[in-house]
Amino acid sequence: MNLKTIFGLIFLLIVVFLLGMYWFVPLKSGDFLVKTEENNFSLTNESDMQFYKNMRFPEPYISYRIEDCTLQKQEDMERGFDIIKDLTVLDFYPVTSNEEIYITCSSKNVIEEGMFVAGEGGPTKPIVAGNFVIILAGEILLIKDSKCPQPNVAMHELFHVLGFKHSENSNNIMYPVSKCDQEISQDMINLINELYSIPSYPDLVLGNVSATLNNRYLDVRATVWNYGFKDATSSTLIIYGDGKEIKRIDISPIEIGEGRSSYLSNIFISRLSLEKLELVVESNFPELDKENNRVILEIKK
DSSP, rough: OOHHHHHHHHHHHHHHHHHHHHHHHHOOOOOOOOOOOSSOOOOOSSOBBBTTTTTOOOHHHHHHEEEEEEEHHHHHHHHHHHHHHHHHSSEEOOOOOOSSSEEOOTTTOOOOTTOOSSEEEEEEEEEEEEEEEEEEEEEEOOOSSOOOOSOOHHHHHHHHHTTBBOOOOBTTTTTTSSSOBBBOOOOHHHHHHHTTOOOOOOOEEEEEEEEEEETTEEEHHHHEEEEEESBBBEEEEEEEEEEEEEEEEEOBOOOOEEEEEEEEEEEEEOOSSOEEEEEEESSSOOOOOOOEEEEEEEOOO
């Protein structure tokens, strides 16, 4: 065996040894992490998903009307309603007039400034009512045909009407650029179900209450607001002095988000002293919270 053959065998053994090291000896130790797909609304787990906090329609049963749409776009919109209906507590039904959601596909439709909150769909009549923003009406303009198995464009715009803004997550259906593999995230579904689990009642709230006592004469100011999801019928404001009824005032019906102010002056107090006033709004209908129907004032000493 000559020298050349010996060096060849040594080189071959070195190559085999190095290959064995590469394949069988770990170069770095540690546990593997399972890479999960991010399906939340935001990559930063942002909880503020809506244009304004706590946006919802008065009822979970929401009417709609579709006008000037091709058969394909109408079917996409109706499929979008059905998908969201199956995932949430919401229900949608068609009407011929006085709809809550108006859908059109007409390219001649004029979009006035401020009509849409974002994109091509959004609430058109939001009303601030206490801790909620009530959506009385919304509009959708369907321009693009959906090329996806699911009607992503229609659902994207419908979620805008329900108060959802754009998401930073490209996997979310609310991402500004549409892709067929985008999904409705669970946190969106949870938020809808949470908001609409609250009963659709009125909620009368006493506010701006003040009183002044001049000798035996009392002046009282008070405003009764309706911060609920439904118009409130007639109610009664009752003023008590040290537990005894002093005055009773009839309050006319109050629409969502509106209030009625009362100013009563020179109410004669028969008692020689008055330590405490109590104002109570009484109603004969269920409310979200009856505790906010009562305000107590004490005379400064």
